[in-house]
Amino acid sequence: MNFYEQSSGRGLEIFIGLIVLLIALIFAALIGLIVSNASFGYSSVLGSLALALCSYWFVKLSYRLVFNKPRSGGGLFSPNILKTGCVLLGVSSILLGLFSISQNDIGSLLGALGMLIACLYGWKIANKRKDNET
Incomplete structure (x- = not known):
C-alpha cells in the first residue's frame, strides 16, 4: 500500500465528512434560492435537478465518511x-x-x-480496483 492509499485516521474522516455535509447543505440552499427567486422554466428546473444530484452525492459521501460505511467493494467511490x-x-x-x-x-x-x-493516477487506481472486484 502506498502513501496515497493509507488510512488518514478516523478523526480526520469524520471531520472531512462533516465538511462534505456542509457542502451538500450549501447545494440544497442553492436549490432553495432558485425555487424562491427564479421563474418556473426549463433552465431553473434543470439547474435545480443538477444541484439536487450534487447534493445527494455529497450527502452519500458524508454518510460513508462519518459513519464509516465504505462501499461493498471498498473505498468511497466506485471505479x-x-x-x-x-x-x-x-x-x-x-x-x-x-x-x-x-x-x-x-x-x-x-x-x-x-x-x-x-x-492519470486516479485512472490507474480505478483500473486496479476494477480488476480486484472481478
Missing part, C-alpha cells in the same frame, strides 16, 4: 465514478493548460499539469 471524475478533471486541466499558455501564466500551467498527472 466508474472515479474514472468519470478523472475524465472531467482531465479535460478541465487540459483546457486550463491551453488557457494558461494563451495568457502566459506559468503557475496555472504547472497546476494544470499537476492536476492532469493526478487524474
